[in-house]
Amino acid sequence: MNAMTTAELAEQLGEVLLANHWTITTAESCTGGLISAAITEISGSSGWFEQAAICYSNAAKSALLGVDPDLISTEGAVSEPVAVAMAEGALQRSGANIAVAVTGVAGPTGGTESKPVGTVWLAWAIRERASYAQLEHFAGDRTAVRKATVQVALQGCLQRMTA
Numbered sequence: 001m002n003a004m005t006t007a008e009l010a011e012q013l014g015e016v017l018l019a020n021h022w023t024i025t026t027a028e029s030c031t032g033g034l035i036s037a038a039i040t041e042i043s044g045s046s047g048w049f050e051q052a053a054i055c056y057s058n059a060a061k062s063a064l065l066g067v068d069p070d071l072i073s074t075e076g077a078v079s080e081p082v083a084v085a086m087a088e089g090a091l092q093r094s095g096a097n098i099a100v101a102v103t104g105v106a107g108p109t110g111g112t113e114s115k116p117v118g119t120v121w122l123a124w125a126i127r128e129r130a131s132y133a134q135l136e137h138f139a140g141d142r143t144a145v146r147k148a149t150v151q152v153a154l155q156g157c158l159q160r161m162t163a
Contacts, residue, residue, distance in 0.1 A: 006147070009154040010038045010045075016161050017048035020097075024157065026052040027065055027090035027101035029077070030120060034150045035100065050096040055086065061103075065089030076115065078103050080133045083121035087133075091125040098161065099125045100153045104136075106145045120149050124160045132160060 004012070017024060026035045036052035039045050053064045058077050061067040066089040067082060075081045086101035104120030111117035118140070123133040134156065138148040 003151075006038050006150055006154065007041060009151065009158070010042050013039070013154055013157050013161075014042050014045055014048050016158060017098075020161065022097035022161070023048050023050040023095065025050045025090045025094040025096035025099045026153075027086040027099060028052065028054050029056055029061070029086070029102060030104040030106045031102050031146050031149050031153075032056060034146055035102065035153050038150055038154065050094050053090055053093075061086060065093065065101075078105055078115050078119055078121060080121055080123075080135065083123035084125070084131045084133050087123040087125035088131055091127065097127050098157060100157055101125075102149050102153055104145070104149060106142045106149075108142060118145050120145065120152075122149070122153055122156060124156050126160055129160075132156075 033054045039049045055061040055064050058072045062069050065086050067085040083101050083103050087099045091099040101123045105111050105117050107117030118138040120136045125131040138145045
């Protein structure tokens with residue numbers, strides 16, 4: 001079976017959200033709004049998409065999502081605890097039922113030995129459930145890393161909702 005396109009994933013996510021009477025919010029760093037753009041490409045998404053926070057800078061992660069600046073200093077912006085804090089902060093600041101957050105190194109600059117280009121942490125938070133985070137190492141250029149991140153973010157939403 002062929003992998004679903006981003007549009008197909010977003011459409012399926014919308015159907016599942018509507019069937020559950022749920023809404024979604026996003027907190028995006030390295031994707032710069034591509035997840036929310038994929039969602040809002042779907043006609044009728046206003047029935048299940050609540051809001052997005054594009055938090056590219058560390059200061060924005062703290063100001064808009066409540067991520068502790070000390071956590072960012074200690075763990076780094078591209079880390080499991082920061083991704084989880086972003087998802088939980090987005091959920092707390094919205095009326096949504098599920099939040100997805102992404103933070104990573106899209107490249108071509110910014111990579112380090114411990115966090116090379118393509119390193120992305122994704123996190124999902126659902127009300128009254130434990131949050132979940134996932135580390136990915138995507139290959140390719142900046143565009144490829146960002147597109148792959150959107151795909152995994154949407155797939156993860158579907159997986160979390162149907163689990």
